[in-house]
Amino acid sequence: MIVGVLGGGQLGWMLGLAGRALGARCRFLDPNPDSPARHVGDHVVARFDDGAALQAFATGLAAVTYEFENVPVESARALASRLPVMPAPEALATAQDRLHEKEFFHRLGVPTPRYRNVRDERDLLETVVKLGLPTVLKTRRLGYDGRGQTLMTVATDLSPAWEALRGVALIAEEFVPFDRELSLIAVRGRDGDVRFYPLVENHHREGILRVSLAPAPDVAPALQAAAESYAKRILTELNYVGVLAMEWFERSGELLANEMAPRVHNSGHWTIEGAATSQFENHLRALVGRPLGPTDVPGVAAMINLIGEVPDLAAAEGSEGVHVHRYGKSPRPKRKMGHVTVTASTREELLTRLTRLGPVGAPALSAVGVFSTTPALDPRPPEVSDAAGTKSSPR
Numbered sequence: 001m002i003v004g005v006l007g008g009g010q011l012g013w014m015l016g017l018a019g020r021a022l023g024a025r026c027r028f029l030d031p032n033p034d035s036p037a038r039h040v041g042d043h044v045v046a047r048f049d050d051g052a053a054l055q056a057f058a059t060g061l062a063a064v065t066y067e068f069e070n071v072p073v074e075s076a077r078a079l080a081s082r083l084p085v086m087p088a089p090e091a092l093a094t095a096q097d098r099l100h101e102k103e104f105f106h107r108l109g110v111p112t113p114r115y116r117n118v119r120d121e122r123d124l125l126e127t128v129v130k131l132g133l134p135t136v137l138k139t140r141r142l143g144y145d146g147r148g149q150t151l152m153t154v155a156t157d158l159s160p161a162w163e164a165l166r167g168v169a170l171i172a173e174e175f176v177p178f179d180r181e182l183s184l185i186a187v188r189g190r191d192g193d194v195r196f197y198p199l200v201e202n203h204h205r206e207g208i209l210r211v212s213l214a215p216a217p218d219v220a221p222a223l224q225a226a227a228e229s230y231a232k233r234i235l236t237e238l239n240y241v242g243v244l245a246m247e248w249f250e251r252s253g254e255l256l257a258n259e260m261a262p263r264v265h266n267s268g269h270w271t272i273e274g275a276a277t278s279q280f281e282n283h284l285r286a287l288v289g290r291p292l293g294p295t296d297v298p299g300v301a302a303m304i305n306l307i308g309e310v311p312d313l314a315a316a317e318g319s320e321g322v323h324v325h326r327y328g329k330s331p332r333p334k335r336k337m338g339h340v341t342v343t344a345s346t347r348e349e350l351l352t353r354l355t356r357l358g359p360v361g362a363p364a365l366s367a368v369g370v371f372s373t374t375p376a377l378d379p380r381p382p383e384v385s386d387a388a389g390t391k392s393s394p395r
């Protein structure tokens, strides 16, 4: 059985690895000839909107999915007219536009930060009058890893923010002084069976995920239940099949939805070693109509992203509970080059194992508050203004 994957980054690579154990091969479509996923499946090198390439790609596939969110929805729709595309292109379309996404959440009663559509400079002014400052101005489309957004803190920030991002559709959101960022990985099978992993605590810097702690410490059962109930509404509404990631801000014990990703997610990498069934395996199980695997989590885990370059991991690699993943990409600033997951039975054991990792474990120790030579959490969105969301993807 062959599953088609639009995108061939590290998420595709990990899907391909999980597929092997299930007897499912993956075929990737990605314009980048050096895509990491090429090592674990067939690789069609073509643009996502190349009609002839899409035709050839689709031949013989059991189903198609995405590992990259900025795939043109039209391409997903064209494929969906021939074979099952999961999650459905509508989920992709919703996630690609921050305004539609927030309106969708609103319609389903899923709480979000207050937001407004910004069409012109006057809208921006009115928005700031309504929402107050600080406010975050974001491109509606093609934002990722904190790109295409800017924080307005004082009135004189408005004009530069507008100048930096104008020319594309925009949304403004109240800046949420959150207590922490959480995410929920959910999965729904073809038969409607739904499973959830525990909420994960995520730490970003410069808009890029650095560390995930799983399960998130000190989560009240009611908070987990709320996250699951909101995610379930979304899964049901979209008749969703596969893994859905929901990113949340937690503020005073309440959840506000930041965004959703209709795919496997970086904050779920820890499930490879830290859960009974990984997000990748469960995504594929859902796609091919197999029963979902259990999402039990026997211990605790910390996932550390390796950004820009892979440090010396020689000492780390032999250590107990340390799992190193290298994506085989060439180094580039802000690029996700690999990740390290540290698993343990208890929090104390996790801290000991992280300490043994030296500088590699430091971001996770900082995240759990053991020390803070660098700020554990920088809640300010980066003042990056890649307004066009150009495809200079750091993937």
Ligand code: AMP
Pocket (backbone or CB within 6 Å): 113, 136, 143, 144, 145, 146, 147, 173, 174, 175, 176, 177, 178, 181, 204, 207, 247, 258, 259, 378, 379, 380, 381, 382
């Ligand atoms: P995003 O690309 O929207 O996920 O934003 C990247 C990161 O910027 C988030 O993970 C948050 O750390 C921060 N951020 C985005 N939107 C807001 C907001 N409305 N309030 C506070 N922080 C935000």
